[in-house]
Amino acid sequence: MALTVGINYRRTAAAVATASFAAMSLSGCISYWGGAPPCMPPDYAVSPTAARPGDSVTITAEDATCDPRYGHDARVLIVVKDSTGVEVLTTTAPMADAGGFSYTFQVPATMKPGIASVGASPDGVDWCDDTGRNNRVGRGEPELQRASCAERVKPLNISR
Incomplete structure (x- = not known):
């Protein structure tokens, strides 16, 4: 027994x-062993949320409340897809070390009506990495290990 x-x-x-x-x-x-804890990028907003071809749309984000340390030459990747999923704009814009940014674009004349998507994420870093290793500057050129995460997008209603 x-x-x-x-x-x-x-x-x-x-x-x-x-x-x-x-x-x-x-x-x-x-999820991380030592070093700085994870710091996710700040949320961003799209304004206005409805537009027509030729209108101006602004994408903005405030600085993160944690310390993502993206670096002095950080960039945000902006990807706009129309309602059919076709990329109509892909560009980068300056981003603050703490993740804040503001970018304005003109809705392309070729953009199809419907619900488009606007994506904005730190460029050149693994923004969804929760280990604290790949989303920091100053560690040389680490090989990025993309975590499994959903693409961050905001809707933009395009009408004619």
């Missing part, structure tokens, strides 16, 4: 340890 209790205790302890490790991993508590 003592042997059975010992085996059950070991199984229970192993199960608790495994469950604790899984819970901490899912919550992001141990």
Whole structure:
């Protein structure tokens, strides 16, 4: 009987340890080992949210409340796709070290009516990396390890 209790205790302890490790991993508590903690890019806004070809649209973001440290020459990648998914604008614009930016563009005349998408993310860094390794400057040229994350986009309603 003592042997059975010992085996059950070991199984229970192993199960608790495994469950604790899984819970901490899912919550992001141990997704990085030392160094600076993760700092996601600030959210951005598109204004106005409805436009016609030729109208001006501005994409803005305030600086992050954490310290992403994108660097003094950081850029934001702007990608605008029409309602059919065709890229109608791909460009970069200056971005502050803490992620803030403002970029204005004219809606192209060729843009199809419907709900378009406007994407804005830090250029040249793995913005969705939650390990704190790939989204920092000053570590040389690390090979980026793209994490599995959804593309950040905002809607823009295009009408004629």
